[in-house]
Amino acid sequence: MVSSEPGTFAYDVWHKRHPALFQRLKEALPYGPARRDALDALLEETLSGTLTPLPSDADEASLWNGPWDRGHYGKGWTEAPFLWAESYFYRRLRGATGYAYDGAGSGGTAGDRAWRGVDPFxxxxxxxxxxxxxxxxxxxxxxxxxxxxxxxxxxxxxxxxxxxxxxxxxxxxxxxxxxxxxxxxxxxxxxxxxxxxxxxxxxxxxxxxxxxxxxxxxxxxxxxxxxxxxxxxxxxxxxxxxxxxxxxxxxxxxxxxxxxxxxxxxxxxxxxxxxxxxxxxxxxxxxxxxxxxxxxxxxxxxxxxxxxxxxxxxxxxxxxxxxxxxxxxxxxxxxxxxxxxxxxxxxxxxxxxxxxxxxxxxxxxxxxxxxxxxxxxxxxxxxxxxxxxxx
Ligand SMILES: O=P(O)(O)OC[C@H]1O[C@](O)(CO)[C@@H](O)[C@@H]1O
The missing domain is CATH 3.40.50.10880 (Uncharacterised protein PF01937, DUF89, domain 3)
Structure with missing residues (x-):
């Protein structure tokens, strides 16, 4: 099951449900500019970018770059199997909101622990x-x-x-x-x-x-x-x-x-x-x-x-x-x-x-x-x- 085909259920999850979700997330908690930018960037990436692996020092990197890696990095988000890509989407969302650590090299907010463990939902x-x-x-x-x-x-x-x-x-x-x-x-x-x-x-x-x-x-x-x-x-x-x-x-x-x-x-x-x-x-x-x-x-x-x-x-x-x-x-x-x-x-x-x-x-x-x-x-x-x- 993939999500690249317009009109399918999986396609709508990326193109309708997720944009609405990001909007609600930004309304529900007072994330600062860096987190809001990270959320916007993630949404854009999932719609038109490619899947990139987590930095090796990020939370859960040993799983996503190890036993859970099925060779999808480098593909478009909607070209990978729906199940795999949507699950990875939620890992990346945990990073963008600051719940999870995304690695030292992942941008200005990576060292900030204030939102670590705060459930965005x-x-x-x-x-x-x-x-x-x-x-x-x-x-x-x-x-x-x-x-x-x-x-x-x-x-x-x-x-x-x-x-x-x-x-x-x-x-x-x-x-x-x-x-x-x-x-x-x-x-x-x-x-x-x-x-x-x-x-x-x-x-x-x-x-x-x-x-x-x-x-x-x-x-x-x-x-x-x-x-x-x-x-x-x-x-x-x-x-x-x-x-x-x-x-x-x-x-x-x-x-x-x-x-x-x-x-x-x-x-x-x-x-x-x-x-x-x-x-x-x-x-x-x-x-x-x-x-x-x-x-x-x-x-x-x-x-x-x-x-x-x-x-x-x-x-x-x-x-x-x-x-x-x-x-x-x-x-x-x-x-x-x-x-x-x-x-x-x-x-x-x-x-x-x-x-x-x-x-x-x-x-x-x-x-x-x-x-x-x-x-x-x-x-x-x-x-x-x-x-x-x-x-
Ligand atoms: O909470 P549930 O019942 O597992 O449903 C998860 C939902 O998310 C989906 O995975 C799509 O995002 C659907 O399969 C389902 O609608």
Whole structure:
């Protein structure tokens, strides 16, 4: 998948979404002239320049110039694979904003540490945690208190799934779509069945999170339920080690979401306190792997991460980007079985994702015919969602 062709989804990401993103970044934080110039230069470079490697002393240079280098330096930004180039774009954005160190030779602001570690997307993510939408998500938990475990599992899986629609990068140029629709692929029965057997397979569940704020709240409520119900005896929540794809969650976002949940009245507040205790006891662990911000698909994951997923009774991937990385960022025939494209994965795996890119697998032929006949941009408009499982 490349982004050089006008009219394609990937082309629009560079030419429509990113310019709007830069504008919002410059409005959200009072970056000085040097940072603003660096942002303008980066935007211009991505639209008409070529990919250049990081200086060897820059943050993450050993990864980008080492195991993540796929020979794209020297190409135009939109000529490299979309997945690789967009991931590198977020690394360069971390440098332009001063979050990351771009190396001694990279210009007048390189030695300035004032903005080091300041998440450029924090204002957007923080805004997500206030307001009625989150209040509604938290209050909804009260309605599940009397429900049977499987009913709760089902409701919380759906909450976590549709929470993925609240992706700030996507919402920059997309209209928020209307209510939840029937899932285009729905392996919920198989997923619930798998969750009933996690204990006999060690009980460890990995949840690879996606976005902060309105997605992370339902993800954490799902995690609380899995731990409370014994569907998971331990749970690892993977978040990004760095700000990425605008709203992707980092550790500080987990803590902010957790504080928000714990401050809620009723069932949500109680779940928040149990999550807090689970972190203290080690039953819940927040984890960050460098590979979570890699420009590569999961079949190229490093051995340590492979071993971690192999040790889990179930790994759940949230979101569109994780999905692209899990199944391969290609123009698959949408009827290609999910089990085939994830056969390399070292353990049982599930994906919960709203559709926000051209990649689609695991759909049945009748569904594809209906979606194609609908006339809507069903692959990319964020209005559809799916749940896949492979045991
Ligand atoms: O937050 P998610 O669900 O991973 O979505 C990431 C979005 O960014 C993209 O990678 C494009 O920027 C799309 O695949 C998707 O719309």
């Amino acid at each position: 924090a204002p957007f993510k923080e805004a997500e945690l206030v307001g009625s939408a989150v209040e509604g998500q938290l209050a909804a938990l009260d309605t599940l208190e009397e429900a049977l475990v499987d009913e709760r599992t089902d409701a919380l899986l759906l909450g976590a799934l549709w929470g993925n629609r609240a992706d700030l990068g996507f919402l920059i140029t997309a209209a928020e779509s209307e209510g939840d629709r029937p899932l285009v692929a729905d392996d919920r029965d198989a997923l619930r069945a798998l969750l009933r057997t996690t204990e006999e397979r060690g009980g460890h569940v990995v949840l690879v999170a996606d976005n902060a704020g309105r997605e992370l709240i339902p993800d954490l409520l799902l995690a609380a339920h899995l731990l409370d119900s014994g569907r998971a005896s331990t749970l690892a929540l993977h978040v990004k080690p760095h700000p990425y794809y605008v709203s992707d969650a980092v550790t500080s976002d987990v803590l902010a979401a957790l504080r928000r949940i714990a401050a809620a009245p009723g069932a949500a507040g109680r779940a928040g306190h149990r999550l807090w205790a689970a972190l203290e006891e080690g039953r819940l662990e927040i984890r960050t792997a460098a590979f979570s911000c890699a420009p590569l698909t999961y079949d190229a994951m490093p051995e340590a991460l492979r071993a971690e997923f192999a040790s889990a009774a179930l790994t759940v991937f949230k979101g569109d980007l994780n999905y692209r990385r899990l199944v391969g960022d290609r123009h698959w025939a949408p009827t290609t079985p999910f089990a085939d494209v994830t056969a390399y994965f070292p353990g049982p795996v599930a994906a919960l994702r709203t559709l926000k890119s051209d990649v689609a697998v695991g759909l049945d032929a009748a569904t594809v015919t209906a979606l194609d006949g609908s006339g809507e941009a069903w692959r990319t408009n964020g209005a559809h969602a799916l749940i896949h499982v492979r045991d």
